[in-house]
Amino acid sequence: xxxxxxxxxxxxxxxxxxxxxxxxxxxxxxxxxxxxxxxxxxxxxxxxxxxxxxxxxxxxxxxxxxxxxxxxxxxxxxxxxxxxxxxxxxxxxxxxxxxxxxxxxxxxxxxxxxxxxxxxxxxxxxxxxxxxxxxxxxxxxxxxxxxxxxxxxxxxxxxxxxxxxxxxxxxxxxxxxxxxxxxxxxxxxxxxxxxxxxxxxxxxxxxxxxxxxxxxxxxxxxxxxxxxxxxxxxxxxxxxxxxxxxxxxxxxxxxxxxxxxxxxxxxxxxxxxxxxxxxxxxxxxxxxxxxxxxxxxxxxxxxxxxxxxxxxxxxxxxxxxxx
Amino acid sequence: xxxxxxxxxxxxxxxxxxxxxxxxxxxxxxxxxxxxxxxxxxxxxxxxxxxxxxxxxxxxxxxxxxxxxxxxxxxxxxxxxxxxxxxxxxxxxxxxxxxxxxxxxxxxxxxxxxxxxxxxxxxxxxxxxxxxxxxxxxxxxxxxxxxxxxxxxxxxxxxxxxxxxxxxxxxxxxxxxxxxxxxxxxxxxxxxxxxxxxxxxxxxxxxxxxxxxxxxxxxxxxxxxxxxxxxxxxxxxxxxxxxxxxxxxxxxxxxxxxxxxxxxxxxxxxxxxxxxxxxxxxxxxxxxxxxxxxxxxxxxxxxxxxxxxxxxxxxxxxxxxxxxxxxxxxxxxxxxxxxxxxxxxxxxxxxxxxxxxxxxxxxxxxxxxxxxxxxxxxxxxxxxxxxxxxxxxxxxxxxxxxxxxxxxxxxxxxxxxxxxxxxxxxxxxxxxxxxxxxxxxxxxxxxxxxxxxxxxxxxxxx
Numbered sequence: 001x002x003x004x005x006x007x008x009x010x011x012x013x014x015x016x017x018x019x020x021x022x023x024x025x026x027x028x029x030x031x032x033x034x035x036x037x038x039x040x041x042x043x044x045x046x047x048x049x050x051x052x053x054x055x056x057x058x059x060x061x062x063x064x065x066x067x068x069x070x071x072x073x074x075x076x077x078x079x080x081x082x083x084x085x086x087x088x089x090x091x092x093x094x095x096x097x098x099x100x101x102x103x104x105x106x107x108x109x110x111x112x113x114x115x116x117x118x119x120x121x122x123x124x125x126x127x128x129x130x131x132x133x134x135x136x137x138x139x140x141x142x143x144x145x146x147x148x149x150x151x152x153x154x155x156x157x158x159x160x161x162x163x164x165x166x167x168x169x170x171x172x173x174x175x176x177x178x179x180x181x182x183x184x185x186x187x188x189x190x191x192x193x194x195x196x197x198x199x200x201x202x203x204x205x206x207x208x209x210x211x212x213x214x215x216x217x218x219x220x221x222x223x224x225x226x227x228x229x230x231x232x233x234x235x236x237x238x239x240x241x242x243x244x245x246x247x248x249x250x251x252x253x254x255x256x257x258x259x260x261x262x263x264x265x266x267x268x269x270x271x272x273x274x275x276x277x278x279x280x281x282x283x284x285x286x287x288x289x290x291x292x293x294x295x296x297x298x299x300x301x302x303x304x305x306x307x308x309x310x311x312x313x314x315x316x317x318x319x320x321x322x323x
Numbered sequence: 324x325x326x327x328x329x330x331x332x333x334x335x336x337x338x339x340x341x342x343x344x345x346x347x348x349x350x351x352x353x354x355x356x357x358x359x360x361x362x363x364x365x366x367x368x369x370x371x372x373x374x375x376x377x378x379x380x381x382x383x384x385x386x387x388x389x390x391x392x393x394x395x396x397x398x399x400x401x402x403x404x405x406x407x408x409x410x411x412x413x414x415x416x417x418x419x420x421x422x423x424x425x426x427x428x429x430x431x432x433x434x435x436x437x438x439x440x441x442x443x444x445x446x447x448x449x450x451x452x453x454x455x456x457x458x459x460x461x462x463x464x465x466x467x468x469x470x471x472x473x474x475x476x477x478x479x480x481x482x483x484x485x486x487x488x489x490x491x492x493x494x495x496x497x498x499x500x501x502x503x504x505x506x507x508x509x510x511x512x513x514x515x516x517x518x519x520x521x522x523x524x525x526x527x528x529x530x531x532x533x534x535x536x537x538x539x540x541x542x543x544x545x546x547x548x549x550x551x552x553x554x555x556x557x558x559x560x561x562x563x564x565x566x567x568x569x570x571x572x573x574x575x576x577x578x579x580x581x582x583x584x585x586x587x588x589x590x591x592x593x594x595x596x597x598x599x600x601x602x603x604x605x606x607x608x609x610x611x612x613x614x615x616x617x618x619x620x621x622x623x624x625x626x627x628x629x630x631x632x633x634x635x636x637x638x639x640x641x642x643x644x645x646x647x648x649x650x651x652x653x654x655x656x657x658x659x660x661x662x663x664x665x666x667x668x669x670x671x672x673x674x675x676x677x678x679x680x681x682x683x684x685x686x687x688x689x690x691x692x693x694x695x696x697x698x699x700x701x702x703x704x705x706x707x708x709x710x711x712x713x714x715x716x717x718x719x720x721x722x723x724x725x726x727x728x729x730x731x732x733x734x735x736x737x738x739x740x741x742x743x744x745x746x747x748x749x750x751x752x753x754x755x756x757x758x759x760x761x762x763x764x765x766x767x768x769x770x771x772x773x774x775x776x777x778x779x780x781x782x783x784x785x
Binding site: 003004006007010011014018021022024034037038039041042045046047048050051053055056058060061062063064065066067068069070071072073074075076091092095096099100101102103104105106107109138139141162163175176178 | 523524527528532533534535536542543545546547550551552553554555556557558559560561562564565571583584587588590591594595749750751752753756757759760761762763765766767768769770771773774775776777778779780781782783784
């Protein structure tokens with residue numbers, strides 16, 4: 001079945017609600033309206049208002065209520081209208097939810113999900129990639145799929161997981177990519193990267209929308225005889241250290257590509273992992289391509305300038321290949 | 324802020340009731356729009372006559388039942404004083420009637436002799452446990468500080484005593500008595516303070532920061548205030564999806580209620596009509612800040628009006644009043660009638676924690692509230708007023724409680740410190756450590772006839 005990225009997530013949650021009566025959804029405008037991006041469109045008619053709950057505009061209450069319900073053995077799926085608003089619930093996530101299992105041994109099987117990412121001119125409060133705020137919080141799983149297949153398999157895995165999972169859906173990908181997705185039940189394991197493109201000359205380690213940017217660059221570079229390997233992390237916490245080390249050992253040159261700001265970004269962490277796991281295999285400097293160290297601006301020319309582009313990947317790949 | 328008097332920053336919010344609010348009827352008067360119906364998944368707004376007999380239709384009045392038998396009236400404000408050298412210092416000054424006689428305990432509408440004695444025993448345990456903790460601190464056995472509920476034992480013990488076995492609770496730092504009522508041992512709390520290997524968190528956190536979702540239905544508090552309120556609402560939501568109307572009780576202070584998440588949590592419970600019992604302990608001081616600098620309304624119970632839920636005021640040093648209000652709120656929760664806000668008034672009788680001598684509190688306030696010590700008042704009630712215990716039986720009970728605390732202290736002291744390596748592991752629930760099941764049974768779900776089909780959601784832009 002050909003599914004868009006958005007439809008794959010919708011189908012994944014739908015299927016979990018069909019087979020598990022402990023799964024329910026809560027969030028702003030998710031009921032009759034079906035969610036700002038229509039991820040829960042039609043859910044209220046099928047599953048009823050008891051399991052598809054429209055909440056007040058109160059992100060801390062949404063996360064708190066989801067967490068409380070999870071303590072009674074429910075599996076709530078809470079929507080953030082935009083992941084930018086997850087900051088409103090930061091204390092609840094960081095100090096309450098993430099620390100629970102470590103401190104007092106209670107599992108919190110909940111999913112916090114919503115759209116993130118740029119390239120849609122959403123401006124500084126509707127385009128952010130706030131995943132790093134949570135990568136630095138032990139106890140959370142942070143998931144960022146790049147394809148419809150992975151989006152469906154990972155949302156189902158997140159709902160079934162016994163830990164709090166934060167699921168970042170890239171809004172640029174929602175309706176722009178479509179692929180064949182199996183109709184039978186499957187999950188994609190959390191914490192496992194995949195090779196999005198096999199190559200031998202240098203590796204791009206990335207995730208979410210940037211996987212597609214890297215793939216486009218790879219097509220251009222292939223014509224010049226530069227063969228890129230692209231690693232799609234799929235989960236940014238916990239990181240697949242083995243997959244990171246593996247690709248560096250294979251190509252010996254690596255570019256880390258992400259959309260969020262450079263300083264304190266995921267590339268720094270991955271560079272440190274490479275340093276620990278595969279330092280002797282490096283034949284060149286670790287290169288970072290990332291968003292600027294500023295808020296993400298609104299106006300299209302400014303947003304374009306802020307965000308990583310195919311030409312950035314092409315340019316840096318040529319430079320690194322020649323090193 | 325008020326009159327903007329020189330050197331006077333805090334405005335009075337008084338501690339006395341409004342005119343006409345001395346309603347002590349057994350049934351909580353519903354605030355305007357109070358939802359008296361059973362829980363439904365999509366609570367609609369029921370418009371009720373909110374006017375209580377006012378001849379002017381444009382003038383709405385609301386009732387806050389106030390069960391107290393006295394209405395202390397005093398105000399704390401910042402005042403500049405000169406010392407002997409002529410240097411100016413800003414201090415808190417209290418004005419008002421601080422010589423009022425202590426009122427009697429109000430007879431409970433629900434408690435029988437046995438229950439009253441049991442609450443009295445828990446209050447004794449609470450007090451004696453904290454004395455033991457203070458001694459352990461002085462002996463250098465405690466890691467960090469100790470927090471006390473001195474003056475708030477009636478609040479902790481009589482409120483949680485109103486809960487049923489299947490109900491949930493989440494204490495704040497001063498509700499160590501609630502833990503005892505709900506079946507934790509004094510040694511549990513003591514070991515937490517001493518960071519011992521056998522503490523409920525195995526050394527990973529201290530104080531009352533622990534929980535138990537299996538037997539005692541307790542959610543662990545965190546240090547940030549107000550976050551438990553939406554969490555407890557979520558517990559009630561989870562139970563309701565499993566077909567049960569339970570009560571979920573948590574606490575907040577006059578300081579903690581200033582946080583934004585407090586509003587979010589109560590409002591969520593109100594909109595969803597969940598069985599939240601929010602016990603607001605107005606203990607007059609949030610660390611060193613008086614309640615006059617936390618809020619402007621007269622009584623925090625008035626906040627309930629804004630949430631569209633019932634609010635009630637009790638004397639927090641009167642265990643009978645506390646129990647009755649908690650009992651009625653719990654009954655409402657069990658009946659699916661939604662949340663209740665109980666405001667209890669008393670004073671925190673020590674500093675914020677053991678390091679804090681509370682020198683900022685005017686001494687006359689300590690004197691006033693010392694005469695209203697909840698344990699002494701209840702002891703007097705049980706022994707002298709009601710004669711439910713003879714002085715001899717009372718002495719025997721106190722001795723028994725002291726023995727229990729001494730035995731618990733022994734257990735706690737003898738627990739080893741955790742190994743350094745025990746800091747590792749347990750971050751995730753990944754190794755079959757928990758088999759997660761709905762606590763009250765698998766939800767019975769009804770499904771609509773609509774089957775899965777692609778909708779507008781499936782539109783592809785390329």
